Amino acid sequence: MKDAKWMYEDYEFDNRVANLMWTISGDYDENMDSGEKSFISKNVALYHAVTAGGRRKYINWPAVKKYVISRHRAGFNKDILLSLIAMGSDVVVEEKIIAERPGVYDIRKNAYDDILSNYYKLHTDDLLEKVRHTMILQKIGKTPMADTETRNIANDLMALQKREDTIELLKGIEDVYVKYFPMFVEGEGGDAYESGHNKNHIRGDFSDFMLEEMFEDPEDQDIEASIEEIAEALLGESQGDLANLNTANDNRILRVQEEDIEKIYEKVAYYYGNSFLETSEVKKLQNRVCKGEHGNCRIHMTDGVIRSDSKNEFQQKYVQRHQVKNIDVYRANQKVFRRNINKLRESMSRTLVQEEIVDAIPSDAGQLIPSKLWRIGRSSNNKVFVKNIDNNKGSFVVDILIDSSGSQRRNQSRVAIQAYILAMALTQLGLPNRVLGFSSFLDYTVIKRFRDYESPLSANDNIFEYYCSGNNRDGLAIKATCEDLIKRREDNKILIVLSDGRPNDIKVGKGQVNDLTEAYRGRVAIADTAREVRFARQQGIMVLGVFTGKEQDLMAEKLIYGKDFAYIKDINRFADMVIKYLKQIIMN
CATH class of the missing domain: 3.40.50.410 (von Willebrand factor, type A domain)
Incomplete structure (x- = not known):
């Protein structure tokens, strides 16, 4: 995509985006996920860095990732769910960030101008894009022209603003998903449920996620980590070659078609x-x-x-x-670190030098020491010889x-x-x-x-x-x-x-071999x-x-x-x- 070209060629700007996220979050060990980066414009990219930092500061982001994995296993459409989470979490963190850093208001305004301009160019019929557009207009005090469904979804997402707890936020997101997108939940046979299907029959409800959170095996890293690691390794490249990757949930098996895996190996x-x-x-x-x-x-x-x-x-x-x-x-x-280097060097040097010393120790056999002969018959210590012990290893x-x-x-x-x-x-x-x-x-x-x-x-x-x-x-x-x-x-x-x-x-499981x-x-x-x-x-x-x-x-x-x-x-x-x-x- 031409709009994304700056992301890969302008290192200084990419570094600025990362630094902005780190500044907002206060955690320099975090990195932005690829889905959090924007290719619309630099203004939007900067604002996405702000919201990414806000999510990490105010929201339990690891719990969100685990929730997405849990819902994806249950048949939820991951793209729809991630879009709802992005919009819902932005509602929660935006005003907090602006209250803490008033300068973010101008960053958000510039980003919203670019997003709205881009929307008018697209003339999209995508429901979630219309919801995003409606919410932005609401945030800047305008009354959007929108159909009933779009307005209702936007209003329900805006109502999540007061949900301080991450789990409560995720419950609200799930309610929105089940209410408006029940047809995008796959059944056991892989077929999608029909619109209006009873939400109680959706495979795996929110309590499943809570149980997974409570009883998580400490040795088990997220399956999502496997997918993220591939994305990190490819670092900004198109993920097209990875489209056919599937993960077997029960045993962390990445199922890959033989022809696809060979393409990936070429890139190692x-x-x-x-x-x-x-x-x-x-x-x-x-x-x-x-x-x-x-x-x-x-x-x-x-x-x-x-x-x-x-x-x-x-x-x-x-x-x-x-x-x-x-x-x-x-x-x-x-x-401090130089002191550690010097101390370690000197300690190892002394240890190795000591290992080279030849010690003479008392013994029952070896070289006779005349001055010790008086001990015979007069002392319980009858060791009148010495033996040389070579410590040089x-x-x-x-x-x-x-x-x-x-x-x-x-x-x-x-x-x-x-x-x-x-x-x-x-x-x-x-x-x-x-x-x-x-x-x-x-x-x-x-x-x-x-x-x-x-x-x-x-x-x-x-x-x-x-x-x-x-x-x-x-x-x-x-x-x-x-x-x-x-x-x-x-x-x-x-x-x-x-x-x-x-x-x-x-x-890695190749093909369909079990x-x-x-x-x-x-x-x-x-x-x-x-x-x-x-x-x-x-x-x-x-x-x-x-x-x-x-x-x-x-x-x-x-x-x-x-x-x-x-x-x-x-x-x-x-x-x-x-x-x-x-x-x-x-x-x-």
């Missing part, structure tokens, strides 16, 4: 950066690691869109925006593996900084280390290399390219990482995994990841988990890493905690 390098491995090497790696729970999975190894040959300028700018955000957070507390190499999935988004900058502190301390010590991030796209596990073993110190800055999207298949990422680590010549190999203890991935194996989540995913950690340790790799998640997921982290994991609540104590656990695994 375009959105994530070209592979730094030859195709033949990738196939060899996949043959070794994509087995068992990971059968039919694929691997994509990349340096990312910024540092590999990529023509995807929009994706590059997207990653650069996250890079700037991470760097800004680092610089805001730079002194040889050279070290370290891999740092970072969970880059969407569930880490709230901690994105914090996780990036933790990895940066580790890499800087290791590099300054002269210890070879590699830093990788991992996430999933469909059945690809994408592993991004931020620095390689022999990269210069300056390569550590690449870690700030870290951003979070998609799912995470921890077991496969650990398995693939250990393939290279185990081949290193150093005596001691350490793997440090920064994760939130929630391995969780969708499953596969009864469980999706990669919950106990299945935790057990698989724990198994890969144990296998790595059996191969002589010392594995340390650095927990970056919520306390409710601590048990999963313990099941995966045993006693060798660090839970670091205070970033100021990061160096102290890491060296404590590094000493522990080295001594063991």
Whole structure:
């Protein structure tokens, strides 16, 4: 669409839209969903940023998303429902935002002028567009010429203004939907109900959503997240190629036609950066690691869109925006983080030096010490020999593996900084280390290399390219990482995994083939990841988990890493905690 062209070519304006949303919401960890962005004009785009921020500030947006999933499962038309939610939520938040920030009034006026102008050009017969037009005229004090149905829907939506509670707002939205759009609720057989069908027979009522909210499985991420992750990965591109995606609700299976999935796979390098491995090497790696729970999975190894040959300028700018955000957070507390780097470097240096000391300890055999001979027959301590204990355990190499999935988004900058502190301390010590991030796209596990073993110190800055999207298949990422680590010549190999203890991935079902194996989540995913950690340790790799998640997921982290994991609540104590656990695994 020509009107949308600015969205992809004007990076500064796109950044302005994002900043406006963040300013209104007060939450810099949030991003606008693609459906919240406008292609009508820049004025409308700015106003949509305002309302998007308002929704996040005044409305429980995660609950809204869960509600949409629940209603979509029940057969509601998602497009109609989302339009009603957008109009209803705007009614709730608009006046609140203007009261708090009077300048928003002018932004809204300019946007409404463009929307009304665009409406007159369209001469649309679309009912929801007419409702939107009617509501805008009502808001600016004009009396619209509208048919009875349009006016009634607009009035019912305007009446939602006093519903402060999100659940009450959603109940009101559902009442409007059932009252005016009963023909857009699919029955069990896939057929739409006839207009006027008794609303009590609609498959799944509002109480179903409330039960889902109350008894939600904490291990189960929203099915909607799977769809959102694809949209995020494609970043503003047309979703036409994804039109045939279906999600099996009971097992997080994404059902895709074979011809469609191949089209999507062609774009993996375009959105994530070209592979730094030859195709033949990738196939060899996949043959070794994509087995068992990971059968039919694929691997994509990349340096990312910024540092590999990529023509995807929009994706590059997207990653650069996250890079700037991470760097800004680092610089805001730079002194503390530099202290952590220095402390960690010095602590590791002392630990390794101490390991090289040769200790002489009393013994029953070994080198005789004449000055101790008096003890024989006179003392219970008859150890008149000493034995030399060589503590030198040889050279070290370290891999740092970072969970880059969407569930880490709230901690994105914090996780990036933790990895940066580790890499800087290791590099300054002269210890070879590699830093990788991992996430999933469909059945690809994408592993991004931020620095390689022999990269210069300056390569550590690449870690700030870290951003979070998609799912995470921890077991496969650990398995693939250990393939290279185990081949290193150093005596001691350490793997440090920064994760939130929630391995969780969708499953891709190709065509109509039924596969009864469980999706990669919950106990299945935790057990698989724990198994890969144990296998790595059996191969002589010392594995340390650095927990970056919520306390409710601590048990999963313990099941995966045993006693060798660090839970670091205070970033100021990061160096102290890491060296404590590094000493522990080295001594063991």
